[in-house]
């Protein structure tokens with residue numbers, strides 16, 4: 420009898436199915452990894468926007484973490500929307516029990532709506548990032564975390580370096596909001612800065628790309644990939660997923676990202 424690899428997502432629910440827990444479990448399944456989920460918030464959300472947020476009580480996030488970690492052999496973890504500073508601090512307190520930790524510091528939805536309250540940026544930088552294997556802010560999130568504008572590839576390189584000073588093993592500043600011939604992400608890994616590129620896909624249907632990138636990375640770590648291999652694999656997976664969603668129309672706003680054929 421063989422145990423499947425288990426990955427855990429600690430994130431918010433997207434009722435529209437494009438991002439959050441729903442995107443994470445889809446990416447885990449597509450990689451052949453069993454997914455457990457700790458729900459930090461409910462969002463009333465669709466492709467157009469976020470119409471409501473109900474954060475889970477911190478004690479109940481802890482109850483879910485205990486239930487999962489006391490029973491299942493979790494080998495990699497992805498965090499998404501953590502909603503409040505106290506949830507970020509709680510997850511940091513559990514970090515010794517969270518292997519292969521990919522932290523996607525979700526702050527805003529593709530629609531521009533905020534997905535947090537309070538000073539989560541400080542909690543992320545000071546409490547959670549020091550435990551992370553990989554941290555994956557987008558341009559806007561890197562800007563909020565560092566309290567300055569991050570809008571060019573040079574800015575992304577400097578941001579990756581400065582965020583790595585928090586103690587994270589690897590930082591990926593994602594360039595999905597910087598259109599060009601290629602989609603360029605900047606990677607700081609063990610002191611070396613490099614670029615992760617893939618062809619730009621011309622589509623509005625990008626809702627959930629960040630969640631999918633981070634959860635595919637966690638799934639590949641769960642399967643034994645190195646950090647570099649996991650990031651390269653996740654980038655290809657997101658690119659193929661975007662190609663699928665470029666060919667569909669779903670919802671009136673920024674439609675959900677798909678999955679590879």
Ligand SMILES: Nc1ncnc2c1ncn2[C@@H]1O[C@H](COP(=O)(O)OP(=O)(O)O)[C@@H](O)[C@H]1O
Pocket residue numbers: 556557558593594595596602603604617618619620621622625627628629630632654657658661
């Ligand atoms: N239109 C696109 N074409 C190709 N890659 C994209 C596109 N949009 C986003 N990506 C890629 O998807 C991943 C998620 O990035 P991004 O969209 O910046 O994150 P977020 O969803 O957190 O805002 C990155 O690897 C980024 O380069």
Ligand SMILES: Cc1ncc(COP(=O)(O)O)c(N)n1
Pocket residue numbers: 430431432433438439440462464499500525527528529534625626627628629630631
């Ligand atoms: C519950 C939830 N979590 C995360 C996101 C960010 O989505 P994206 O992957 O597009 O940055 C979202 N819109 N909703």
